[in-house]
Structure formats: C-alpha cells, structure tokens
Amino acid sequence: MLYIVSTPIGNLKDITLRALETLKSVDVIAAEDTRHTKILLDACGITKPLTSFFEHNEDRKTQQLIGWLKEGKKIALVSDAGTPGISDPGYPLIRRAREEGIAIEVIPGVTALITALTASGLPA
Template identity: 60%
Template sequence: MSNECGKLYVVATPIGNLGDISFRAIEILKQVDLIAAEDTRHIKMLLQHYGIGNKLVSLHQHNEDKASEGLLEKLREGLSIALVSDAGTPLLSDPGMPMVKMAKEAGIEVVPVPGACALIAALSAAGLPVTQFVFEGFSPRTSSARKAFFSERLTCPITWVFYESSHRILDSLQDMAEVLPLDRQVVIARELTKLHETIVKASLGEALKLVEEDANMRKGEFVVIVDGAVIDKKEQVLTPEQEKILSVLLSECSIKTAVSMAVEITGVRKKLLYQAALDIEKAKQGR
C-alpha cells in the first residue's frame, strides 16, 4: 500500500464531437489506475477512439453512494482515479457529487480537468446576456411542478438556463407559455456539437410554434436559455417593512437624515426613498 493518497481527477469529456477533448484529458485518462464512469459501455467508445484501455468501474446515480466508498479506499491506497460522465463535465446534472465530497472531506486532492459543457457551449452562442446567469439543472417532470418552477422565475432579472429532454421539450415550452410573456426571448439549443446541432433564438411564442410544427425540433438533448425579465424601475415601490423603517426614522430625524439612514439600512435607491419620504410627510400634513 502506498503511503500517499492518490488523486481524483474530474475529467470533462465531449458532448458529441469526439474532437472536443483536451490533450491533457487524454493523457490523464491514459495515466490513471481507474476510470469511474456513469455508463461504462458509453465511455468505451471514446476510450477506444483514443486507444485508452484503462480499467473501468461503474459510478452512476443508482450506486454512487456505495461505489464512492469503495473508490475512496482505492484513493487512500494511492491509486489515481478519473471521474467521467457520459458527456460533458461531471456533476453538472450528472453523477459524481458524493465521490467528490468524500474525497474533499478525506483530504484527498481533487483535480479538475476542464473541457466541454453543454451549458457553457449554449450560452456562448446564445446571443443573450451572460455576465450573470442562473443554471437550474433539469426542469421538473410534471406540468404543475414546471408551471410553479417557471412562475418562481417570472421576474428573475438575469438570464436563466435549464436542461430538457426530447420527450418533454414540447410540454415544457407549452407550460412556459402559460406563465411567461410570449414575447420573452428564449434560445433553444439542441444536439450541440453533433451532426444536427441547432441553435434557435426567438420569442417564446415563435419558439413554441417551431417546436410544435417541426418534429426534428423535438429530437435530441436540449439546453433552454431564457432572457431575464425587464424590471421597470419607475414602478418600484417600497415594501411594507422598508416603508415602516422610513416612517420611524422620519419621526426622529429630518427628511434628509432619515433618507440617508434608510439608504444604509435597506439598500434602496436614494431617489425612491426620498420620494416616499415626501409622500409620508404630505400624508401626515393632510390628517
């Protein structure tokens, strides 16, 4: 047994095009003692393509808790392990979290080997704001849960992204259309890096019509990107709690001081608080 622990490499693999793998990833996969794969049959195609014959072990969502314990012992013995998913970067809506968590808690070095990721690939070609975005994983499976999911994000001011499957993409867009405005901009990215790659940017209404009418737009793996809601700052109002804070301050201070203190306490824009303070004082005078 080695006195030193091995390393756990989290290796990104292609999401379609086998050429989308780094030289470093190939070298790591050749050098490690074990490759822990989501589906050993699937990953064999990639390994055979690059002449890699290392031992494979299975690590998927149904066995990962138990399998991770065994792999952790291998790491403690000094073996090195590469963690891969069927496609893309492990852990992003793929198995691997228990393995990485256990390794980190055991003080074992976890090394990222970056590469393809459907989420980032779609965002890079979407033409929507990406300085800030929220990744939501897969959308819920039932219609009622999806509608609640979309309702919670109705006023989200930044771009948000989720994955969807071929057998739910149409239902998902139909549910979205019942909640979000039909003119909201969305991007439907399917089969990224594969032969039938399609990236469509359109209004929600147009995107829904396209998917309804074109059977090909219901095939493959999907990334759905939704533009953030436009917040009309002119229509912003204070919450009851913020208004109460301002009222208490006005009872003890001048408008100028009360507004300055309220800005510090609430984080609300000074202009909005000042107008609210004037309205409060005017209401007092009208009593």
C-alpha cells in the first residue's frame, strides 16, 4: 500500500491525526528531504526508516519503491510541506503504482488554497 501523506504547510501542529496514525503504521517513509521530514517525525515522536525521494532521484527511487511495495511493504510518501505530487516530487511513483495495480490511499491535510480563500473575505 502506498500512502500519499500531506504534511503541514507551516506550523507542525497542523498535522492531522490520520497523518500521524499513517506515519506510525508504515514500514518506510519516502521523503522529499529526509532532514526536513526528520524534524516533523521527531516532534511527533515517530521513528521510522526514511529514504530520500526528490526530483533528481525519483526515477531511480521509483523502481526501488515499487519493488518494496510489491513485496508487501507499506510506504508513506511525504513532501517538505503540503501534498506530494502538487508542485512536489511524487507523480512518477504514483503513476507507476497505479499502472502496477498497487493500492494507493491519499491522506489529506491542510491546504494553502483553503487557508487563503478563508482569509480573503470573499464569499465561497
């Protein structure tokens, strides 16, 4: 199972309970920047293996992660802030997982769009 996990866009306390549960339950976390993600995990008391997954290694890493997923590992894909695949690495892995019939679950979180719309005072 591949989990696409949204992370806070500013304040670490904005992480959702569902995101925390997911990050605690997976075998490995694929992160855009492992150093950045480690700060979040440490703040939340989560210790899981991290592997890097960013623009310059995503083709090679996609192969490795697909292999792990086929072995039955549960993997969470996270970006530095927000949702992976939205102006962040992730698209090749998500596309390949879909092609391979691997189950994908998206764990939503805080979005800048809704925050900006709410603060704008415009009717929504």
